[in-house]
Amino acid sequence: MRFGEGLANPYGDGEVTVWYHPVCAAYRRPEPLLQALASQEEAFEDAALLRRIAEHSLAHRRLCRIGGVERATSGRARCRSCRELIGRDTLRIPLLFHEEGMYNASGFVHLSCAPVYFQTGDLLDCIRHFTPALEGDDLLEVEKALG
Numbered sequence: 001m002r003f004g005e006g007l008a009n010p011y012g013d014g015e016v017t018v019w020y021h022p023v024c025a026a027y028r029r030p031e032p033l034l035q036a037l038a039s040q041e042e043a044f045e046d047a048a049l050l051r052r053i054a055e056h057s058l059a060h061r062r063l064c065r066i067g068g069v070e071r072a073t074s075g076r077a078r079c080r081s082c083r084e085l086i087g088r089d090t091l092r093i094p095l096l097f098h099e100e101g102m103y104n105a106s107g108f109v110h111l112s113c114a115p116v117y118f119q120t121g122d123l124l125d126c127i128r129h130f131t132p133a134l135e136g137d138d139l140l141e142v143e144k145a146l147g
Contacts, residue, residue, distance in 0.1 A: 001044070005032050010100040012139070018101050022050055028064045028098065028127055030054035053125075060120045067094035067105070068130035069142055081113035089142055111145035121147050 003025040004017045023046075025033045034054045037047055055057065057063045075088035086092045091111050096103040115121040123146055128134055 001046075003029075003033060003036065005029055007101040016101060018025075023053065023129060025048045026053035027057055027066070028103075030057040030064065036139065055061070056120075056122070058102060060118055062118045063120070063123070063126055065095045065097060065106075066123065066126050066130060067096040067103075069093055069111070069127050069134060070131075071140070072108070077108050079108040079110045079113050081117035083108050084110070086110055091138065091145070111119070111142060114146065 001022055003020045003022050005020070005025070006015045006017050009016045020029060022033075026049075030053075033050060037051055037054075042046065069091055072086045072088055072090045072092050075085060075090075077086050077092070078084065079086055079092075080095060086108055092108040092113065093111060093114055094105060095107045097106045109117045114123055124143065127142060128139075
């Protein structure tokens with residue numbers, strides 16, 4: 001199953017369809033997904049889960065910007081929340097902004113600043129979804145930073 005969102009073609013006339021995994025759409029495009037779920041005549045297996053994720057994403061508008069978690073490569077980037085440098089090899093959350101049907105990288109947030117920036121500490125499921133290889137000590141560090 002996949003979710004398609006029709007958008008204006010940024011390169012010409014007409015429309016283009018952008019495709020998402022359903023859970024990715026619930027995190028990244030909650031409004032159109034909820035509209036599609038509301039128009040769905042018959043329920044399907046994951047509808048309740050998708051609705052719950054999308055409603056949480058709508059309640060905390062910056063959640064759709066989470067690009068997973070990664071280690072800082074240089075120590076030159078500044079946190080979009082506190083404006084302090086993010087040290088090299090420190091875990092950080094990359095931010096993605098949706099513009100004209102594409103996602104553009106646009107900064108980072110310290111893990112410790114994430115609950116303030118995203119206005120919720122309930123971030124672990126989203127981070128794990130977009131960082132499937134997150135495990136071991138890195139996972140423990142993320143859990144600790146998010147409380």
